[in-house]
Amino acid sequence: MPATPIKRDSYHHGDLRAALLEAGEAVLSETGVAGFSLRQVARKVGVSHSAPAHHFGDANGLLIALATDGFRRFLTAMQRRRDQAPEEIRERIFASALGYLDFAQSSPALFRLMFNGDVCGPANQTLEQASHASFMHLADDVSALRQKSALEDASVMADVLASWSTVHGYADLLISGRMDTVQGLTPDEQEAFFRQVFMRVIA
Amino acid sequence: MPATPIKRDSYHHGDLRAALLEAGEAVLSETGVAGFSLRQVARKVGVSHSAPAHHFGDANGLLIALATDGFRRFLTAMQRRRDQAPEEIRERIFASALGYLDFAQSSPALFRLMFNGDVCGPANQTLEQASHASFMHLADDVSALRQKSALEDASVMADVLASWSTVHGYADLLISGRMDTVQGLTPDEQEAFFRQVFMRVIA
């Protein structure tokens, strides 16, 4: 992971906003939400501690921005896997779920933040949209599988939430280190095991 | 919720340890891990700010104790539901899952703490045991359903983890306010909907 540039020639940073997001994510994963502070993030970027206020207001503003950006990358992670999958609809849903796990495992702290609800409560429209988009990604494919819209049919909605709950719970248990079973396996074996688990739901 | 007694006649508290746990949980749910501090907990109990150190060392010690105690109550919540359920094994598993949801919904902050992994990493045996016991509760019933031990058969283990992931994910999405579908329903309707979801996994 490339370090955020500490030195610069100009008085202005150039792209401080992006740099703060990057550093913010690093701080988040190093210290957790508990130790998160704007000053620490500023320090990491090599900028005055009052500079972040110009872009995010306060710490919560930065966290919301992080979560929003996180949801976009989350969706991308699912799409990337899905696009590589065979045409068959179940395979595509399974592939999206793998993308879900990819993201959770590569950015566990951010994943937690996004689904925490504490820091980013309601009241942020951009965040809500990004979050909703990633839900719809899964809902659409399950609807296609069932050839009926989840929004119209409660049974299809139950399918969607069963898939979603399963992959979400699996991800959360995985990153909290509670999946002893899977710990010793190779990536391929892990995928095969998760396939067993997930296919029980969309079979 | 009864307030922790602020006044006392004696110099000694009587059962400060228990009072600190109770207040600690309240602080946790009010401020989240981010705002959690020993001084705040002491203040809530009405005791000197350095008193907690005698019982828990530091803030992390109190959090670990909270999580450990949480796992015990978590197990109890599942057992209580299960004991009221019909004999049929699927019904008992489903009932345990309802207990899982009960606990998560009544103590969301504690639930998060228990499954966070950050605060309570490894290295605490009592916590590990309590956590493991609640896992086995589910694993045993699923093993009974399949008439084979999950510890010996990977396919049974996949069943266990499918059930666990589903109920865990459902709980987590529920308390993070991302289950719009369920929001407007009555408790009975909610249970019926969750039954639809969960039975897909243990059918």
Next chain:
DNA sequence: TGTACATCAGTGAACGCGCGTTCACTGATGTAC
């Protein structure tokens, strides 16, 4: 093309606050004899 000026992005000193930790203390309880 050049100048003047407004706006924006980042600085750094200052402040007050809540925190954890330490420490000498004091009140209560239990135990030995």
Next chain:
DNA sequence: TGTACATCAGTGAACGCGCGTTCACTGATGTAC
């Protein structure tokens, strides 16, 4: 049964620290004319 003493639980003052917030500032950029 009474006394002496050790141990334990809780106190409160003191300290240093990192934090968020404020504010007057300065360097850079863009725009009007």
